[in-house]
Structure formats: C-alpha cells, structure tokens
Amino acid sequence: MSETAFAMTGGRVAYDGKPVLRGIDLTVHTGEVVALLGANGSGKSTLVRALLGLTPLSGGSTLIYDRPPGRFRDWWRIGYVPQRLQVGGGVPATVREVVASGRIARQRRLRRTSAADRAAVAAALEAVRLSDRAGDPVQALSGGQQQRVLIARALAGEPDTYVMDEPTAGVDAETQRLLADTLAGLVLGGKTVVLVAHELGPLEPVITRGVVIGGGLIAHDGPPPRPEGECARPGHEHQHPHAAEPVAGPLTGWQGEPR
C-alpha cells in the first residue's frame, strides 16, 4: 500500500460559529493528482488550509504523512502554493529572493546558501520561464507571472507533495499551459498533487481524481470521467457518499463547467 500524504477523517471547520466544512473524509495517497472542485464559497480553499493545519479543525482529525499538523516535522515534503502572493509587503523583493525562500524548510539556521540551493532555485525559475526576470522586483510582474513565481517557490523546495490553491485563477492561457506541463513533469517524477480549481482547462489530462466540495461536504469523489461525461451514464463507478446532498452552485459534474 502506498503512503498517505493526507488523511482527514470527519474534518469540520467553522468560522465564527458558521460551519464551512461539515465532516470531510479525504485520504490522498502518494502519486495521486487530486483536483478539489466546487463553486465559490464551497469550502475548497478552507479544506486545503485545514489539510495543512493552517486552519484549525473544530472537529475530526487530519494527518500529514501520518502525523497531526502540530507534530509534523518534515515540512520540506510539502510545497504550498497559496492563492495569491501577498505582494507588496512594504519592501521590494526580487523574483529570485522569493523563489529562494521556498528552500527555507530545507535550510538550517546559520548555514550558508549551498550550491544545491542555488541549483534548485535556478531550475525552478527555468521551469516557469522566469530566469530572465530573476533580478526584477516581484511587485513589477503581472498577475500571471506572480502566480508563476509562487509555483517556482514551491518547486524550489523540491517537495514530495504539492498543495496548490487555485493555481489557474486569473492567469493567462500561456501560464495555464506552462502549469499543465509542469504538473505532467511532477507526475512523472511520482509527486503527489492536491490542487484547488474552479475550472481545469489544460490541467485536465494530468488529474487522476476529482473531489467536488458542496455545502461543506464531499459531494463527489472519483476518477475523472472522460470529456463525454461518464457521470451521466447509469452504473458508473464513482462513489457518492453524500448523494442525498445536491451539489451546490452551478456545477453539473466534477469538472465544474463554466456557467
């Protein structure tokens, strides 16, 4: 049996007493490429944050590589791509500086930047085609380019598992294709990926599993159907643990077709 990157059982999250996640059971095995789908406000982002321990659970439990987030130590195994860079910290930072900060979980205090660090940063910059912008301030880049910086930052840490919150939101078609290629490369290397998406677009071929969140519950969990839409066919093998719950929002399938 393969290792499990994430294992959440009965995960509940509430903001100010308002439930956002109402009992999520989700196990992600290594090598899977999971897309978390759902309408805006369905709790997708909350779920990835809860998986990482960034948002505390109000009920249930979650494990990262078999340890609760508070006692997890091998953070270098996780590469997190948050939804948006909080650019504009008050001080400029170059693309290279931000990408290099992805190595932090692998670096020791007082240890100088190693050749391996530099090589990983250079490779990450190359992967997102930003090598020629390495010396520019991140603040000067476009939204799509900033998203690429965030992806490069995660790549630079050479983690086993990537967690990406809406990596395709608001980025141009070229960046989407670049991300799809990058993901395909990671999958070949046996990496695990959990990504939140509103629509998959060019990422579709690399996804191995689609999980639809609706109303704070998993509304659909299964292998991705082919574009014809196997979901509609009777007798398909997808699990519907909460079939009684209607999928919230305009979604008709796991793909999250555009309205």
Next chain:
Amino acid sequence: MIFELLREQLFQLALVAALLVGLCAPAVGTFIVQRRLALLGDGIGHVALTGVALGFLTGTTPVLTAVIISVAGAVAIELVRARGRTSGDVALALLFYGGIAGGVMLMAIAPGGSNAKLNSYLFGAIASVTPADIWVIAALAVAVIGVVVIFGRELFVLCQDEEMARASGLPVRFLSLLIAVTAALTVVIAMRVVGLLLVSALMVIPVATSQQLTRGFRATMATAMVFGVLASVGGLLASTVSPKVPPGASIVLIALAGFVLALAVGKFVRRGRSDEESRVGPTMRVEEVA
C-alpha cells in the same frame, strides 16, 4: 574642526551611539516595513516612556526599565496583532496612550523627575550619553544585529508571507515575538539619540529611501543601513555647528531630505529602466512565441 571634535570624549560617545543606531534601526525597520507594521516603532516608543519614568521613580537606570517595559509592550502588541481581530488597532491605540500618559504621570511624581528630563527622552539628548549608556547601547546593538544575522532568512519568509512560513514549519509565533522584541530593543537604543517620539523615523525613513533605488530585499536592507548611518552621523555633525540645533530633529530632517532626493533619483532610474525594457520587449515576445 571635526578632528578637534573627535578628541572630545563627549563627541566620541555621541558618535558611537549615532553609528550604532544608524546601523540597527534600519536593519530591523526593513522587516517591520515589509510586514506592514511601520508604526510599530512608534507604539513601542510610547510604551517605553512609561519604562523610563519607572526608572526615575524606582531609582534604577531608566534604560534598563525602558528595556523591560518596551519588551513587555512589544509582546502585548504582537499578541493583539496575532489575534487578528478588527479591534486590534484600537487595542494598540489604547496601549500607546496608556504608555504616554503613564510616563508623564510617573515622571511627575518621581523624586528626580522633571520636564527637562522627560524632554531629553522624548526628543533625545545624544550629548548627555554616558560611557555606561554606550555599553548598554552596544550590547543591545550586538543583540539586534545578531538576530538579523541568525534569523534573517526565516524572518524574511515570515514578513513576506506568514502563511507560507507556517506551511514551511517555521516557528511562526516565536519569530513574530522575536521581531517584536528586537524592535523594542532598537527603540531603547535609539531613544537616547533621536528620542522616543522620533525613534520610528530611523526605522522607517531609511527603508523608504532605499526602496526608491533598489529592487531586492537584501539590497534594500543594506542600502537602508548606509542611509541610516549617513543620517545619524550627519545629524550629529549638523548639531555641532550651533548649540541651538537639536541633534534628534536634525537627524530626522536629514533622513527626510535624503528620502526626497531618492524619490527624484528613483523616478529617473526607473524611467531609464522602462526605456530599456521597451527596447528588449519585442525580442522577448518573439522568443515566447517560439
């Protein structure tokens, strides 16, 4: 004239104090500005006044009580900030007012307290720095620079993206307290030189100045430290011209003048850059298509 001055012990002490403050304040300030807490120094400065007055009241060295109280204040500010509630800034404001009012009150009832002494802490009195003060300032400066050297990489990640710091397993709470406490120590160092009311100026203005000219974080910090030293030493020298010139105010005004100058130069430099970019632009686009 400067060589004559250098032989005077009073001036030597003042120069050392100015140098140390000029180095430390912008180094810490870079992290604080990056974290969008530019006014943190002001807040701590207000609280530190109570510490100073407590020193007079209890007959201990004001610098030491100021360290204790401002560290406590910085920790309190950080705890309020970490809660992340909207009432946070109101809570901070309450702390600031309490710090000033408490300081004025305690100073008034302290046996050796006077308005003149209060003023020397509010607006700085670099000429009255004693050798004992210098030792305390030097020790604090070593601590501050040590923190920046040892934890700089982690503090950069924390101040750039706290979420990312957490998802990298960094000790976020410890680092947040560390930066707050370091800021408190810096406030106390700078207190004798520019005064509590202007302390934050040396943490913020050199950083704002160097940002106009730099593109990266490290470069900004290094340049800010240079500007900090130039302003603090320059202000000190300016104050030797006439006894009427207050060093604290002249340091801050020189720093501000530097900022205005950098603003103009930065605009010029950036225009040059964008010209360059528009020239290389088309070829880049061809590469991207290919």
